[in-house]
Amino acid sequence: MTQEREPEPGVAAADSAASLALRFQRDGFLALRSLFTPSEVHDIVGRLDEFLVTVLEHIPPEHVFFENREDPASLKQIQLLHQHAPFIDDLACQGKLPKLAATLLGEACEIQNVQLFRKAPGHGRATPPHQDGEYFKLDPPQAVTLWLALDPTDSRNGCLRYVRGSHCEGLRPHTRGQTLGFSQRLTDWTSQDVQREVAIPAGPGDLIAHHAMTIHRADGNRHGPIRRALGFIYYGHSAREDEDARRQARDVTYSRWRAEGRIPPSEPKNPPSH
Helix, strand or coil: CCCCCCCCCCEECCCCHHHHHHHHHHHCEEEEECCCCHHHHHHHHHHHHHHHHHCHHHCCHHHEEECCCCCHHHEEEECCHHHCCHHHHHHHHCCHHHHHHHHHHCCCEEEEEEEEEEECCCCCCCEEEECCHHHHCEECCCEEEEEEECCCECCCCCCEEEECCHHHCCCCCEEEEEECCEEEEECCCCHHHHHHEEEECECCCCEEEEECCCCEEECCCCCCCCEEEEEEEEEECCCEECHHHHHHHHHHHHHHHHHCCCCCCCCCCCCCCC
16 A cells, blocks of 8 residues: 655745756656646636547547547547647747746757646546656656646545656666556566655646656546646757657557557557657
8 A cells, every 4th residue: 555645845936946956856856836827727727628529539549548438538648739739839838838847957858748647537547657768768868747737636536656766766677568548667666666655746737847767656546536637748958769769669559559449540640658
């Protein structure tokens, strides 16, 4: 059983850039409270709801993941959201998010992917412990994910959990997992990792940043309210992607998911981040 600890308090968005970068470099993650106002969150959620009604059916099906393809309520993830929703592209490329990403990485960066994460009550499965660097195939692994909470998130509906300092310990071995959208999981996850992990409950408008090498996971949503979030993935300009390794991993994963009937039988047009 996961040991519950006091919630990570987070820091104020008004803290200095140097202070934010120092904490991020030390811990491998950072919680910023109320980075977006209630009004801003309300606007984002409203636009997302409209998007899901009017545009979702026009998105390439390999970018949209369901826990059960026959049940629209089980929608769990959308890849490359910024390519389909101009207002999401604006968030990703202008204003506070790209500036924060550059501050935390210590270099200029570019948006690579925006994902909608959705854990519906009774549908949302656990996210296995993993490092994003296993998917990204970068050298150096200079990348950051900015995770914007759109709903209250806690232990009931799958708040994020991080192993503090794990970004400094190298890439751990991964193996194939069974979670759609998160095809890899750690092979050597231990009780020591559980003892070191920090749970980070979040409220709407809170933002949690984590380094590509930071080990993290999330429980499923069995009985809590819906848990929606946007994940903005930025690569630092110094990072170089191993395109062949990324393509090979993607093709193997998508072939397996198609064979299992978990995604439609069509070739993906863009590589997923997970």
